Amino acid sequence: MYKKKLFLFGFISAAVLVVALTSVSFSAYITKENLRQSETAQSLLSEHQKLSSISYRLFKQLTDELIFGRNANQALVRNKQKLIEESLSIIRELEVVQRNDLGPAITQGSVEDTDELEMLIDEIISEFNAIIAMNDSTPLRQQARLQRLLEFTIDNKFREAINAAVSRQSNVVSATNSRIEALNAATVWFSVILCVLVGPFIVFGCIWLFNQLYQPLTLIDSGTQIIASGNYTFRLPENLDQEFHSLVQSLNQLAGKMAEHEKQEEVMRTQLQIEVDQRTSELTEANRQLTLIDARRKQFIADISHELRTPLTVIRGEAQVTLRQNDPAMEDYRAALQTVLDQVVGLSVLVDDLLLLARAEINQLxxxxxxxxxxxxxxxxxxxxxxxxxxxxxxxxxxxxxxxxxxxxxxxxxxxxxxxxxxxxxxxxxxxxxxxxxxxxxxxxxxxxxxxxxxxxxxxxxxxxxxxxxxxxxxxxxxxxxxxxxxxxxxxxxxxxxxxxxxxxxxxxxxxxxxxxxxx
Structure with a gap:
C-alpha cells in the first residue's frame, strides 16, 4: 500500500521535474541562439563603424595627394583600400549570417545597400584618381569637379549611405537585445509560476508521505527499544502496511531467536565453565610436566657435569702422578698417555653427540x-x-x-x-x-x-x-x-x-x- 503511494508521488514529481528541465533546456537553447545573433549584430555594427572611419581617412589621404602631389601618400592609400576591401568582405559574411538567423523582414536592405556602398566608395576613389590625373593648375577652391566630389558625393551622398547602414544595424542590435530581454523576462515569470504551482504540491506531498511513514516507524522504534531492553517476549503488531510487514515479522523472529539464544547462552556459560576447569586442569598438568622436565634438565646438567668432570679428573690425576715421579719408566708414560687417550676419546664422543643434536635442531645435519x-x-x-x-x-x-x-x-x-x-x-x-x-x-x-x-x-x-x-x-x-x-x-x-x-x-x-x- 505504501509502495503505491510512494510510486504515485514519485511519478508526479518526476513528470513535473521533466517539464521543468525541458523548459529550462529550451530556454537555454533559445537564449544561446539570441546571444549568438546579438553578437553577430554587434560585430556587424562595429564593422560598419570601422568602414566609415577607414573610408574618411582614405578620402583625406586622397585629398592630401591633390594638395601635395600625386605620390605623397600612395602607400597609405593602398593600405586603406586593402582595409576597406577586408571590412566589406567581413560585412557581407556577417550580413548573410544575420539574414539567415533573423530573416529578410528584420534585415531588409542590409545586403543590397552594402553593394551600393561599395560602388559609391569605388566611384569616389575613381573620381579622386581622375582629378589627380588631370593635373589642373587651377586653385583647388575654383575646381568645380573637386567641389562637387567633396561637398555632394562625400559630405552628402556617402555620409547618408554610411549613416543609414549604421543606423539600420543599430536598430537590428536593439531589436535583438529586446528579444533577449523579453525571453529572460518570460523565463523568470515561467520559473515563478512553476514554483508557485509545484511548490505547494511538493510541500503537501512530503507532509502526506511523512504522516504515512511516521506512524509505523514510531511504532517500530518503540517496539525495537522494548526488545533491546531485554524483553524478548514482546511482539510488534503485524497489521501495518505491506512494506513494513516483512520488517515487523523479522523483528518478531529476531526477538524469538534472542530468547532462544539467551537460554542457549546459559547452557554455553555452564559448558564454558566446565571447559575452563578442564583447561585449567590441563595447564596444571602441563605445568607439572614442565616442572618435571626442568628437574630432569637440572639432573642432566648434573649428569653431564659429572660425565665431563670424571674424565677430566682422571686426565689431570694421571698427568700429576706421572709428573711427580723422579724417573718414570717408559711403561709409566705409556700407561698415563693411554689413560688420557681413553678419556679424551670418551669426551670426543660426548661432544660429537651434542654437536649432532645441535645441528639437527637448526636443520644443518x-x-x-x-x-x-x-x-x-x-x-x-x-x-x-x-x-x-x-x-x-x-x-x-x-x-x-x-x-x-x-x-x-x-x-x-x-x-x-x-x-x-x-x-x-x-x-x-x-x-x-x-x-x-x-x-x-x-x-x-x-x-x-x-x-x-x-x-x-x-x-x-x-x-x-x-x-x-x-x-x-x-x-x-x-x-x-x-x-x-x-x-x-x-x-x-x-x-x-x-x-x-x-x-x-x-x-x-x-x-x-x-x-x-x-x-x-
Whole structure:
C-alpha cells in the first residue's frame, strides 16, 4: 500500500521535474541562439563603424595627394583600400549570417545597400584618381569637379549611405537585445509560476508521505527499544502496511531467536565453565610436566657435569702422578698417555653427540645419501654385537621379504648408527643373557625396523619422555642419555619416524620407519 503511494508521488514529481528541465533546456537553447545573433549584430555594427572611419581617412589621404602631389601618400592609400576591401568582405559574411538567423523582414536592405556602398566608395576613389590625373593648375577652391566630389558625393551622398547602414544595424542590435530581454523576462515569470504551482504540491506531498511513514516507524522504534531492553517476549503488531510487514515479522523472529539464544547462552556459560576447569586442569598438568622436565634438565646438567668432570679428573690425576715421579719408566708414560687417550676419546664422543643434536635442531645435519642394502647393514651390526656379547642371542626376522637384498636411499653410516643405538639401548635395559630380536619388513614406500628386548620395560609415565635428551631411567647406567635423542634426530633427517612401545615386565619394542626414496 505504501509502495503505491510512494510510486504515485514519485511519478508526479518526476513528470513535473521533466517539464521543468525541458523548459529550462529550451530556454537555454533559445537564449544561446539570441546571444549568438546579438553578437553577430554587434560585430556587424562595429564593422560598419570601422568602414566609415577607414573610408574618411582614405578620402583625406586622397585629398592630401591633390594638395601635395600625386605620390605623397600612395602607400597609405593602398593600405586603406586593402582595409576597406577586408571590412566589406567581413560585412557581407556577417550580413548573410544575420539574414539567415533573423530573416529578410528584420534585415531588409542590409545586403543590397552594402553593394551600393561599395560602388559609391569605388566611384569616389575613381573620381579622386581622375582629378589627380588631370593635373589642373587651377586653385583647388575654383575646381568645380573637386567641389562637387567633396561637398555632394562625400559630405552628402556617402555620409547618408554610411549613416543609414549604421543606423539600420543599430536598430537590428536593439531589436535583438529586446528579444533577449523579453525571453529572460518570460523565463523568470515561467520559473515563478512553476514554483508557485509545484511548490505547494511538493510541500503537501512530503507532509502526506511523512504522516504515512511516521506512524509505523514510531511504532517500530518503540517496539525495537522494548526488545533491546531485554524483553524478548514482546511482539510488534503485524497489521501495518505491506512494506513494513516483512520488517515487523523479522523483528518478531529476531526477538524469538534472542530468547532462544539467551537460554542457549546459559547452557554455553555452564559448558564454558566446565571447559575452563578442564583447561585449567590441563595447564596444571602441563605445568607439572614442565616442572618435571626442568628437574630432569637440572639432573642432566648434573649428569653431564659429572660425565665431563670424571674424565677430566682422571686426565689431570694421571698427568700429576706421572709428573711427580723422579724417573718414570717408559711403561709409566705409556700407561698415563693411554689413560688420557681413553678419556679424551670418551669426551670426543660426548661432544660429537651434542654437536649432532645441535645441528639437527637448526636443520644443518648433512647426510651422504646413496643406495644401500638394509639387510646387509643390519646383519653386519648383529654379527658385531653377537661377537661382543656371546651370552645373548641376536636374531633377524625378515617379515614377508622374498628378496635377499633390500635397497633404500639413505646415509649408510647414519643408518648403522641408528641400529647401533637401538641395540645398545636394548642390551642396557635387559638381562645379560636375554635375547634381542630384530624384525625387518618393507612396503613399496618405506622400510620398517623393529628392535625388541625382553627387559623390565618402561612405565607409561616415562615412555613419553623416552626420546628426550639426557633421560636415563637407571641412574647407574653408563652413557649420558643422548642415544635415543640422536636416533630420533637421524631418523627425522631421513624424513622417517621412530616410536617406542613397552609393557612393564614384558620388554620394549622400538620401531623405525624410513622412506625407501628420499623426498625431493
Amino acid at each position: 648433512r647426510l651422504l645419501v646413496e643406495d644401500i642394502d638394509v639387510v646387509d647393514v643390519i646383519e653386519s651390526q648383529l654379527e658385531q654385537w653377537q661377537r661382543k656379547m656371546p651370552l645373548r642371542t641376536f636374531s633377524l626376522e625378515k617379515g614377508g621379504l622374498q628378496e635377499s637384498t633390500l635397497s633404500i636411499a639413505a646415509d649408510e653410516q647414519r643408518l648403522r648408527q641408528i641400529v647401533t643405538i637401538l641395540l645398545d639401548n636394548a642390551t642396557r635395559y635387559s638381562e645379560p643373557d636375554s635375547a634381542i630380536d630384530v624384525l625387518l619388513s618393507a612396503t613399496v614406500e618405506a622400510i620398517k625396523i623393529q628392535v625388541k628386548d625382553y627387559g623390565s620395560g618402561i612405565s607409561p609415565a616415562d615412555l613419553q619422555y623416552i626420546f628426550e635428551r639426557f633421560v636415563r631411567f637407571k641412574p647407574r647406567t653408563d652413557g649420558a642419555g643422548l642415544g635415543l635423542s640422536i636416533a630420533r634426530a637421524l631418523v627425522e633427517a631421513h624424513h622417517g619416524e621412530i616410536r617406542a612401545e613397552s609393557e612393564q615386565g614384558q620388554g620394549s619394542v622400538f620401531t623405525v620407519v624410513i622412506p625407501r626414496q628420499r623426498p625431493i
